[in-house]
Amino acid sequence: MTRVLLFGRNGQVGGELARLFAQQAHAAKAVGTAVPPAWEVIALDRAACDLSDPDAVRAAIVRAKPQVVVNAAAWTAVDRAETEPDACHRVNADAPAAMASAALDAGALLVHYSTDYVFDGSARRPYREDDPVGPLGAYGRSKLEGEQAIAASGCAAIVLRTSWVYGLTGQNFLRTMLRLAGEREELGVVDDQQGSPTWSRSLARATLQLLDRHACDPASWAGVSGLYHATASGSTTWFGFASAIFEQAPGLARRPRLRPLATADYPLPAPRPAWSVLDCSRLQQRFSISLPGWREALSECLAAGAPNS
Numbered sequence: 001m002t003r004v005l006l007f008g009r010n011g012q013v014g015g016e017l018a019r020l021f022a023q024q025a026h027a028a029k030a031v032g033t034a035v036p037p038a039w040e041v042i043a044l045d046r047a048a049c050d051l052s053d054p055d056a057v058r059a060a061i062v063r064a065k066p067q068v069v070v071n072a073a074a075w076t077a078v079d080r081a082e083t084e085p086d087a088c089h090r091v092n093a094d095a096p097a098a099m100a101s102a103a104l105d106a107g108a109l110l111v112h113y114s115t116d117y118v119f120d121g122s123a124r125r126p127y128r129e130d131d132p133v134g135p136l137g138a139y140g141r142s143k144l145e146g147e148q149a150i151a152a153s154g155c156a157a158i159v160l161r162t163s164w165v166y167g168l169t170g171q172n173f174l175r176t177m178l179r180l181a182g183e184r185e186e187l188g189v190v191d192d193q194q195g196s197p198t199w200s201r202s203l204a205r206a207t208l209q210l211l212d213r214h215a216c217d218p219a220s221w222a223g224v225s226g227l228y229h230a231t232a233s234g235s236t237t238w239f240g241f242a243s244a245i246f247e248q249a250p251g252l253a254r255r256p257r258l259r260p261l262a263t264a265d266y267p268l269p270a271p272r273p274a275w276s277v278l279d280c281s282r283l284q285q286r287f288s289i290s291l292p293g294w295r296e297a298l299s300e301c302l303a304a305g306a307p308n309s
């Protein structure tokens with residue numbers, strides 16, 4: 001039985017992880033045997049552990065004595081981070097630092113998520129893990145400092161950089177588009193930022209695949225520790241993503257006319273990278289794991305539920 005401590009159980013990725021862990025436990029029960037590896041998951045939300053408090057983070061790990069810590073919690077309010085950088089830093093940099101140090105003491109493997117926003121977006125080919133970073137805003141800086149603190153801690157850690165996360169719950173572009181479809185005849189959407197929309201469930205599945213293989217084998221942790229890019233394959237713009245949503249979403253009463261916008265036409269407090277595409281070949285080469293194409297994942301996501309319900 002592998003004990004997993006999950007932070008961020010109510011987030012897009014954390015919620016999918018909690019669901020997948022529960023499904024595996026249920027499947028194991030249904031066959032009446034403990035299908036290895038069997039998980040014991042302690043899933044925490046903000047009320048159970050506030051990541052603004054590093055002592056609370058450390059205490060949660062000491063109390064749970066996990067073999068694996070998964071951090072799916074983060075400050076993801078990219079624009080608000082510009083006016084509240086210290087609060088954002090506490091959650092995205094100080095908390096992962098505390099997790100890494102406590103995971104090292106507990107002999108646990110840490111799995112953590114980071115972001116395409118660590119890059120400045122000036123590249124014109126998919127970013128590799130060792131490409132120079134240069135975050136444009138406070139959120140990206142805080143996430144980068146989280147990555148660096150984990151790397152400096154010396155704990156066994158897999159850090160997955162992902163991008164443009166959406167899903168059936170939470171605040172995300174898919175849900176915003178579906179809501180606006182009911183309200184607007186016409187919608188302007190940014191068409192000069194390129195990235196890979198990533199379904200939270202695809203990322204959670206990839207994480208479970210990693211854990212299935214390595215959680216029970218501490219001898220493998222040193223060899224697999226490191227930074228990996230983990231996004232859907234293929235890329236598009238926000239305009240392209242919106243077009244695909246309106247093409248594929250079933251049962252929309254109306255589909256707004258889409259108008260391409262330049263980033264300059266839609267000013268936001270935090271600057272966004274113009275190019276966010278990540279090269280995920282390291283994940284593929286080292287683990288034979290790749291996430292599905294963004295269009296395919298979007299279809300599956302739309303078929304899986306009524307996102308506005």
Ligand SMILES: NC(=O)c1ccc[n+]([C@@H]2O[C@H](COP(=O)([O-])OP(=O)(O)OC[C@H]3O[C@@H](n4cnc5c(N)ncnc54)[C@H](OP(=O)(O)O)[C@@H]3O)[C@@H](O)[C@H]2O)c1
Pocket residue numbers: 008009010011012013014045046047049050051052071072073074075076091112113114115116143161162163164165166170171200
């Ligand atoms: N969303 C994206 O587009 C995107 C893109 C690239 C990378 N990422 C990274 O992917 C990971 C997962 O993101 P996500 O989209 O699943 O995020 P999300 O849906 O915004 O969920 C984040 C979770 O963190 C929790 N949280 C925030 N502040 C907290 C605090 N002080 N104490 C405890 N919990 C706190 C939130 O709790 P509440 O529910 O109580 O607010 C929420 O459940 C994060 O590391 C994020 O940086 C996300």
